[in-house]
Amino acid sequence: MTSFAKTFRATYLPAEAEAFRAEIKEFLKEWTAKRPPHRRARSWQGFDREFSLALGAKGWLGLTIPKQYGGGDRSFFHRFVLVEELLAAGAPVAAHWIADRQSAPLLLHYGTQEQREKLIPAICRGEAFYCIGMSEPNSGSDLASVRSRAVPDGDGPDGGGWVLNGQKIWTTYAHESDYMIALVRTSGEPDDRQKGLSQILIDLKAPGVTVRPIEDLTGEAHFNEVFFEDVRLPADALIGQEGNGWAQVNAELAFERSGPERIYSSIVLLDIWADFLARRAGANPAAEVALGRLLARMAALREMSVAITGRLVEGESPVLEAALIKELGTTMEQDTPVEIARLIGDDPDEVVDPELLRTLAYVMQVSPAYSLRGGTREILRGMIARGLGLR
Amino acid sequence: MIELDDIFLDSFTGLLDTVSDHGAIRAVEAGGSTAAIWEAVQESGFVDALLPEDDGGAGFDTATVVPLVNAAGERLLPVAFAQTMVARMLAARAGAELGVDGAVTLWPLSEEGTLRSQVAPAAWEAGHALVQQGHQFTVRPLVVGKQRDGFGYIPAELDMGAEPLASFTLDGVDLLDWASAITALLIAGACNKVLAMTIDYLNERKQFGRALSKFQAIQHNCAVMAEHAVIAATAARIGFTADDGNLSTLRVAMARSVTFDAAAQISALAHAGFAAIGITEEYDLQLYVRALKRWQISFGSDSFWARKLGQARIAGTYDTSADFIRDRLAPEPVA
Ligand SMILES: Cc1cc2nc3c(=O)[nH]c(=O)nc-3n(C[C@H](O)[C@H](O)[C@H](O)COP(=O)(O)OP(=O)(O)OC[C@H]3O[C@@H](n4cnc5c(N)ncnc54)[C@H](O)[C@@H]3O)c2cc1C
Numbered sequence: 001m002t003s004f005a006k007t008f009r010a011t012y013l014p015a016e017a018e019a020f021r022a023e024i025k026e027f028l029k030e031w032t033a034k035r036p037p038h039r040r041a042r043s044w045q046g047f048d049r050e051f052s053l054a055l056g057a058k059g060w061l062g063l064t065i066p067k068q069y070g071g072g073d074r075s076f077f078h079r080f081v082l083v084e085e086l087l088a089a090g091a092p093v094a095a096h097w098i099a100d101r102q103s104a105p106l107l108l109h110y111g112t113q114e115q116r117e118k119l120i121p122a123i124c125r126g127e128a129f130y131c132i133g134m135s136e137p138n139s140g141s142d143l144a145s146v147r148s149r150a151v152p153d154g155d156g157p158d159g160g161g162w163v164l165n166g167q168k169i170w171t172t173y174a175h176e177s178d179y180m181i182a183l184v185r186t187s188g189e190p191d192d193r194q195k196g197l198s199q200i201l202i203d204l205k206a207p208g209v210t211v212r213p214i215e216d217l218t219g220e221a222h223f224n225e226v227f228f229e230d231v232r233l234p235a236d237a238l239i240g241q242e243g244n245g246w247a248q249v250n251a252e253l254a255f256e257r258s259g260p261e262r263i264y265s266s267i268v269l270l271d272i273w274a275d276f277l278a279r280r281a282g283a284n285p286a287a288e289v290a291l292g293r294l295l296a297r298m299a300a301l302r303e304m305s306v307a308i309t310g311r312l313v314e315g316e317s318p319v320l321e322a323a324l325i326k327e328l329g330t331t332m333e334q335d336t337p338v339e340i341a342r343l344i345g346d347d348p349d350e351v352v353d354p355e356l357l358r359t360l361a362y363v364m365q366v367s368p369a370y371s372l373r374g375g376t377r378e379i380l381r382g383m384i385a386r387g388l389g390l391r
Numbered sequence: 392m393i394e395l396d397d398i399f400l401d402s403f404t405g406l407l408d409t410v411s412d413h414g415a416i417r418a419v420e421a422g423g424s425t426a427a428i429w430e431a432v433q434e435s436g437f438v439d440a441l442l443p444e445d446d447g448g449a450g451f452d453t454a455t456v457v458p459l460v461n462a463a464g465e466r467l468l469p470v471a472f473a474q475t476m477v478a479r480m481l482a483a484r485a486g487a488e489l490g491v492d493g494a495v496t497l498w499p500l501s502e503e504g505t506l507r508s509q510v511a512p513a514a515w516e517a518g519h520a521l522v523q524q525g526h527q528f529t530v531r532p533l534v535v536g537k538q539r540d541g542f543g544y545i546p547a548e549l550d551m552g553a554e555p556l557a558s559f560t561l562d563g564v565d566l567l568d569w570a571s572a573i574t575a576l577l578i579a580g581a582c583n584k585v586l587a588m589t590i591d592y593l594n595e596r597k598q599f600g601r602a603l604s605k606f607q608a609i610q611h612n613c614a615v616m617a618e619h620a621v622i623a624a625t626a627a628r629i630g631f632t633a634d635d636g637n638l639s640t641l642r643v644a645m646a647r648s649v650t651f652d653a654a655a656q657i658s659a660l661a662h663a664g665f666a667a668i669g670i671t672e673e674y675d676l677q678l679y680v681r682a683l684k685r686w687q688i689s690f691g692s693d694s695f696w697a698r699k700l701g702q703a704r705i706a707g708t709y710d711t712s713a714d715f716i717r718d719r720l721a722p723e724p725v726a
Contacts, residue, residue: 010632088714267712291705304625327614388617390613
């Protein structure tokens with residue numbers, strides 16, 4: 001526990017990162033004015049190619065990536081401020097989200113010089129969108145059991161290369177993406193589990209790739225099934241080391257779990273509810289209490305997230321603490337629509353702003369996914385328990 | 392901010408481990424004296440940590456002493472260590488003397504002159520109180536209440552007949568904030584301890600031929616406890632940051648709301664883990680859960696504090712709650 005105290009010690013956003021905030025707010029004004037709250041509540045599911053291009057033009061994609069690859073060469077603190085502002089405003093970040101948050105850092109870390117030079121600059125311009133191919137129909141939490149398989153292709157155009165067969169599922173925005181980075185088996189057998197898995201880059205326009213959208217419970221289609229039938233991939237499709245995919249994926253997921261995105265998924269709803277309460281201040285003490293309780297948790301979590309960012313800046317990789325934040329954060333995000341629903345019907349005779357109701361309906365329905373995507377609540381609790389010395 | 396040296400902290404926690412072990416706490420609860428415990432704490436010099444150097448103190452800011460107050464909560468230190476630290480600092484700020492060397496607890500009064508807490512401080516924690524009504528501060532002797540409260544603690548009462556030992560005025564200081572912020576830190580400390588005790592117990596105790604800690608349901612409960620312990624520690628730390636010498640009521644509110652939940656969840660899950668043995672008087676878990684539950688409703692409970700936050704949010708003209716949090720709740724860097 002002392003180590004937790006050290007990780008979460010007082011950490012402040014440096015002045016130069018704070019100074020960045022005003023510029024972001026100014027930029028976002030126009031974009032958020034165009035989108036009603038129930039659209040902004042899509043949070044990091046809101047897809048808008050134009051918006052991503054505009055961010056790229058600003059130099060705000062790949063913010064922590066070195067200049068030589070087209071990045072912003074700024075600190076994780078700057079990135080925290082940017083992401084915080086984007087999410088708080090409900091900006092449509094989905095198009096570039098995976099590429100910016102996971103793929104570019106992954107390529108920077110494990111890619112060859114050639115791969116970096118070829119792939120990262122386009123990500124930073126907002127011109128190349130990526131998706132993550134981890135889950136398969138029979139491999140969810142038990143990711144090491146993936147069966148999609150790439151075998152070395154002796155007949156490849158460059159003498160190397162791979163032939164890929166298999167299937168991925170739940171792939172967010174595969175139908176709008178240019179590339180998938182997938183975890184597949186490249187050697188050994190399913191019984192070898194983590195051994196023999198690799199990360200490979202798949203051009204989704206390659207022959208043999210079929211992407212089929214899956215409608216979600218609100219009737220929208222953001223995730224997909226992706227089928228691979230004898231898909232031929234070049235030798236440099238391999239990212240990192242053959243057989244090292246498991247370790248790479250876990251490093252990637254640590255990134256996934258530590259940012260402000262695990263705090264702000266319901267913030268657009270919270271804020272239009274706060275506006276609604278402001279118009280009838282004092283009329284509903286129970287609602288003011290509930291709002292305060294959610295804000296208290298959000299504020300403490302934000303402090304924890306800033307602290308984690310500080311540790312990233314110092315070169316640490318606090319994987320366990322990131323899991324802790326994600327669990328606490330998604331729980332708070334999920335409690336938000338529950339509390340608002342509990343209180344909004346306190347007077348059935350009252351007319352409630354239809355936009356608030358629509359936003360509430362959306363968040364009530366999608367919030368269960370907050371604690372599924374990127375590893376379920378149960379899996380995270382298992383990780384935390386291991387960190388506590390219980391497993 | 393000055394970070395407390397590990398050596399200092401270790402010497403303080405080492406001291407607490409000797410003077411405030413479970414036996415000592417039980418003896419105090421049974422009616423024994425806290426004089427020796429106070430003497431040891433007083434001699435350590437840490438009680439003057441917040442006092443300016445010119446007044447013979449260490450001149451630390453509140454953020455620096457957070458680990459000390461956490462440690463006091465972790466060990467259920469039965470004397471008003473943190474409260475005395477604050478009382479001495481406030482008296483010095485007013486250019487006054489407290490007029491007592493012993494422990495001084497904090498006693499915010501309402502306009503009507505009643506203690507702003509449904510639960511009174513324990514009689515054993517201090518012989519005197521710093522009493523606030525409006526901007527008027529007095530130091531008054533405490534007397535031992537006649538009846539134990541529902542938690543088994545002997546409450547203190549203000550001795551209204553006695554002359555105040557000291558009297559001074561201070562503007563812009565809310566003793567309710569200070570008493571509450573300390574309560575939050577004590578809760579966070581005790582939560583940490585209960586988590587550690589629970590993990591130890593579950594690693595030891597076997598059922599079905601294996602340690603209970605090998606069962607997934609148990610592991611998940613511990614994970615949830617750890618989450619609450621961590622968020623409570625963070626919230627309580629922010630609650631005790633003073634930008635210009637004063638606490639922020641809203642940060643205290645945040646700390647009290649978060650630590651209320653943590654205390655509730657951690658006691659419940661600890662009880663689940665210890666099962667029947669945890670319900671006994673003989674087993675030491677009860678010392679902590681009783682303290683935690685009592686603190687939950689000391690100096691205002693969750694709804695009192697949370698409402699302040701909700702009201703401030705809707706009274707402000709913030710575009711987003713992130714703006715509100717940054718502006719009103721995030722601590723400023725301390726020089
Ligand atoms: C909105 C959304 C977007 C997604 N986007 C992507 C994406 O872009 N790319 C991608 O690869 N995946 C994506 N996923 C998939 C996500 O990663 C999986 O849903 C998740 O890993 C769980 O797998 P599963 O759904 O097969 O559930 P299962 O693994 O079948 O789990 C079902 C239940 O059993 C529990 N469980 C499983 N194993 C254990 C265990 N050992 N102990 C205790 N409980 C256990 C789980 O916690 C869960 O409660 C997305 C999911 C959602 C909901």
